[in-house]
Amino acid sequence: MMPLRYPAALLAGLLAAAFLLWLMQMLVTPRQQRLSADDSTGLIEFVRLRREEQLQLKDRRPPPPPRQAKPLPRPRMAFSNDIRQPVPQLDMQVDLNLPLEFGDGPFLGAPSTQLDRDFMPLSRQPPRYPYQAERRGIEGWVRVTFRITETGTVEDVKVLESDPPGIFDQAAVNAVYRWRFKPRISNGQAVAGRAEQVVDFKLRD
Template sequence: MAVRHGIAALMALGITFGLFYLMQYLISMGSERGADIRKGQVIEFVRLKRDTETQTRKRELPKKEKPPEPPPPPELQMSQTDAPDSDAMAISAPDLSAGPDLGSGPNMGAPSDSDSVPLVRVPPQYPIRAAERGIEGWVVLRFTITAAGTVVNPEVLDANPKRIFDRAAKRALKKWKYRPRIVDGVAIDRVEEVKLSFDLDDI
């Protein structure tokens, strides 16, 4: 038993010394590596001197050369045969002294005569009282057609029944338009007569 304890103690001492040696070796290796890392972080800055002197270059422009002068135009010589002959170019103008005889033909500008022609006829308005009572009738009027084609001076010549349709007939007649009568190319006044009927069927 004593021998076994002695061998175990020797082995324990050997292992202990081996561990101490290994730890010392590792510590020494770590310190050397840290020193190398610290040395590698040192950076040296070197400032270079800047050359302040600059060189200037002068740019020379090329000289312009004068363009060559154009040659003078050739002289053209015209012979007498090239010039046009004034006698040959003369053209005889027609004689306009004798114009056409216009007096022998018929006179187309003579004025023509024409009678008055109605252009606008406005029908009379049926009186309300006559329509309500069922009254019908007629009116004969005399009036004047002026040279301008208007109607003036309407006058009642006869009516049936009396004084029922006179005002409506005159009012409508004043709105009529005519082409006036022409005598010797001049418009003149003309007096005419007309009969206006008032029928309930026309309402």
């Protein structure tokens, strides 16, 4: 009986030891897997948090200042000291001895009594020399006709002829409109009339 009892006890011990090892392995293995899963999850979260921090740090950096464009060089203007601009010299002598026409009637001629008086210039504004003509050294003249009112003002200025045509016409007309006269006296009363005048445009040498 004794020889059979020992092998049975040995077999039972081996089975018990194998069961214990298997049980311990079952108990230990899930825990290690959970620890590994937890470690990997923590690592992923740490890496993700690290990347988010880097992105936030990059976003907080101020943008680089814009490059300022280089100022363009200023153009240089070349001037010649030898250029001489002609100075206008205007011949503004008013010739009021030209025939005068009064209204629509005939020319009355020279005054015959002491109560008559011819037109007398009070103010003769010189015309402005046209810039282009002055620059090119052009001279000329304009013959105009105009009406002198009873109060001595000028109206209805017209160009009769000019040389060169169209260069000085407007300047002469504008100047004559600013002229003022003492009106002509006929039989003790101021009367209106028309007159002609040549306005010369000359440049000083």
